[in-house]
Amino acid sequence: MTPLLQLRDIHAAYDEIEVLHGIDLTIAPGEVVAALGPNGAGKTTLMRVISGELEPTRGDLLVGGRRMNGAAASDLARAGLCTIPEGRGVFPNLTVRENLWMMTHRGMSRSAIEEAAYSYFPRLEDRRTQTAGTMSGGEQQMLAVARAVSTRPSLLLLDELSMGLAPLVVNELLTAVGKLADTGVAILIVEQFAEAVLKFADHAVIISHGRVTASGTSALIREELRNAYLGTA
Ligand SMILES: Nc1ncnc2c1ncn2[C@@H]1O[C@H](COP(=O)(O)OP(=O)(O)O)[C@@H](O)[C@H]1O
Ligand SMILES: [Mg+2]
Numbered sequence: 504m505t506p507l508l509q510l511r512d513i514h515a516a517y518d519e520i521e522v523l524h525g526i527d528l529t530i531a532p533g534e535v536v537a538a539l540g541p542n543g544a545g546k547t548t549l550m551r552v553i554s555g556e557l558e559p560t561r562g563d564l565l566v567g568g569r570r571m572n573g574a575a576a577s578d579l580a581r582a583g584l585c586t587i588p589e590g591r592g593v594f595p596n597l598t599v600r601e602n603l604w605m606m607t608h609r610g611m612s613r614s615a616i617e618e619a620a621y622s623y624f625p626r627l628e629d630r631r632t633q634t635a636g637t638m639s640g641g642e643q644q645m646l647a648v649a650r651a652v653s654t655r656p657s658l659l660l661l662d663e664l665s666m667g668l669a670p671l672v673v674n675e676l677l678t679a680v681g682k683l684a685d686t687g688v689a690i691l692i693v694e695q696f697a698e699a700v701l702k703f704a705d706h707a708v709i710i711s712h713g714r715v716t717a718s719g720t721s722a723l724i725r726e727e728l729r730n731a732y733l734g735t736a
Contacts, residue, residue, distance in 0.1 A: 507658050507689035509568075514561035515557055515558075516560050522548050523713045524713045525561075526715055536690070537701060539697070539707060540709055547693070550660050553586075558572065567657075569582075583657030592647055596635075597635055599638075617631070619653050626642065656688060661692040665697050677699065677703045702721070
């Protein structure tokens, strides 16, 4: 099976300063991959490279087997890529429904989009006429995920989904993400050292100083993290 996303020796820089020093990563359709690493490791930069916001200085970005280096973000979106950036990306002054309706440019009707969104997050239906900015952080993040789902992505990138949220809410969000993966969507989720994510990931990598320093099953990465914490690595 052709991987949905394949990164080969990806390097990226801001001005002259290189921050990604050769990242390799592969995600198959229906697979959830977690990329964990400390603040400043290069996780968001990696997201920017994949979404076409930042052109890699070296290496290959392949989506569905096609080399997409230098492609515009809009071309990558057309190839099925959808990003939920750090800090959500819902329109706080619009209602839940209006936030969802904005996705109709993807060719789905308003009612179809709402139906899809509420099937993942029933709670949003009760809140459909509420202004998004007045909801809790968790509910806003649900709305962000629901908006992404309505674009019928083939690859979904989630940057720090769990930031500032209670464990129970994080669990609810990740359950929905897992459900989405079951429909064949490939998912990359980057987080600081949030172990909760590992339970939902098929495999995981640790990114540190712009490099993949460990890669393997969630169980293996959990072990790596524990050892790192205990200083026995
Ligand atoms: N727009 C930018 N301009 C210059 N340097 C940046 C920019 N964004 C991030 N960096 C630097 O790149 C490195 C990686 O940052 P980032 O990808 O945001 O890490 P993470 O998401 O893992 O916290 C950091 O050293 C950061 O200071
Ligand atoms: Mg970041």
